[in-house]
Amino acid sequence: xxxxxxxxxxxxxxxxxxxxxxxxxxxxxxxxxxxxxxxxxxxxxxxxxxxxxxxxxxxxxxxxxxxxxxxxxxxxxxxxxxxxxxxxxxxxxxxxxxxxxxxxxxxxxxxxxxxx
Amino acid sequence: xxxxxxxxxxxxxxxxxxxxxxxxxxxxxxxxxxxxxxxxxxxxxxxxxxxxxxxxxxxxxxxxxxxxxxxxxxxxxxxxxxxxxxxxxxxxxxxxxxxxxxxxxxxxxxxxxx
Numbered sequence: 756x757x758x759x760x761x762x763x764x765x766x767x768x769x770x771x772x773x774x775x776x777x778x779x780x781x782x783x784x785x786x787x788x789x790x791x792x793x794x795x796x797x798x799x800x801x802x803x804x805x806x807x808x809x810x811x812x813x814x815x816x817x818x819x820x821x822x823x824x825x826x827x828x829x830x831x832x833x834x835x836x837x838x839x840x841x842x843x844x845x846x847x848x849x850x851x852x853x854x855x856x857x858x859x860x861x862x863x864x865x866x867x868x869x870x871x
Numbered sequence: 872x873x874x875x876x877x878x879x880x881x882x883x884x885x886x887x888x889x890x891x892x893x894x895x896x897x898x899x900x901x902x903x904x905x906x907x908x909x910x911x912x913x914x915x916x917x918x919x920x921x922x923x924x925x926x927x928x929x930x931x932x933x934x935x936x937x938x939x940x941x942x943x944x945x946x947x948x949x950x951x952x953x954x955x956x957x958x959x960x961x962x963x964x965x966x967x968x969x970x971x972x973x974x975x976x977x978x979x980x981x982x983x984x985x
Contacts, residue, residue, distance in 0.1 A: 759914070797875075797961050797975025798915070811972075846914060859905065860973065862914035 757781065759863035761847050767869045773835035776866045780828070780849030787824060788860060789815075789832050790846040798846050804830060834868075842870045873898045875964050877976035884952050885984045892947040892979050894962030903965040904945040905973065906936055910958045918960075921945065932956070957983045 760779040768774050780787050785806050790798035801820070803811040806827035815822065819838070824830040834841055844867050848860040874897045884890055896902060903922050907915040919930025926938040936947045945962060959980045963973040 761914075764912075795880075796977055797963070798973075799975070800972060848915075859917050859920055862907075862916070864912065864914045867912075 759847055759849050759861055761845075761863035761866055763866055764864065765867050765869075767871065768837055769871045770839055771836040773833065774837050774868060775831055775833045776845050776847075776868075778830045778832070778847030778863060780830075780847070781851075781861055784849035784851050784861070785827070786850045786858075787830050788848040788850075789822060789830070790848065790862075792844040792846055792865070794843070801832070837868075837870050839870050842868055844868070873902070873964060873966055873974050875962055875974050875976040877960075877962055877979050879979045880977070881980045881982065883982040883984060886954050887951050890947075890949045890952045890956070890981070892960050892962075892981070894945045894947065894976060896943050896945065896962075896964045898943075898964060898966060900966075901940065904936075904938060905963040905965070906930065906934070906945075906947045907961045907963060907975075908932075908958050909961065909978075915961060918947070952981075952983055954983045954985060957981055 762777050787804040789801040791801050792798045802815045802822050804824045807824050822832045844865040846865045848862045850858045850860045876895045905920045906918040908918050909915045918934050919928050921928045921938050928936050934949050938945050959978045961978045962976040965973050
């Protein structure tokens with residue numbers, strides 16, 4: 756079974772530029788999560804999708820962050836414009852059968868973003 | 872508010888020695904508890920989880936964890952550490968049924984001496 760795939764693995768951009776991250780969840784997983792992981796910290800949830808619907812985006816800074824999951828499979832997270840404080844690792848995770856707690860979340864390897 | 876505390880930021884052990892990583896949580900009821908491991912440049916891999924029942928949980932890679940309600944703890948253990956266990960370990964809590972929001976601790980970085 757293929758795991759959660761994220762790309763790119765690394766991204767370096769200048770501040771104020773736009774950037775996008777892509778995530779392909781495990782096949783059959785309806786629930787998709789985007790997390791932000793700052794250096795030396797645990798992941799923090801940004802947004803959760805059930806199929807194509809964003810059911811919890813309360814932690815997403817909507818002035819500059821956006822996400823989509825148009826066909827309920829892969830997803831894109833965008834930042835525009837990027838700020839220095841956005842330097843972090845962006846993790847995608849997926850789980851089966853909705854957000855039931857007995858379906859653990861499986862994580863991708865993340866995208867490490869550096870803002871110059 | 873729920874919280875997770877991993878009091879040890881760094882731990883160093885010799886290969887073959889035993890290991891215990893501490894995790895304490897703050898929550899009114901019994902939460903769902905997880906341990907994840909993150910190798911450098913990698914995502915998080917689930918080691919084990921506790922939902923209910925036997926308070927001693929076995930996981931992958933020879934890890935186990937024990938839930939102690941009286942101490943609000945879920946410590947991770949391994950009897951003999953291997954050099955490949957060097958990584959960062961995260962404890963996570965989910966408040967209960969019907970919720971998906973994991974609350975992660977700040978992690979413990981494990982270094983293994985040859």
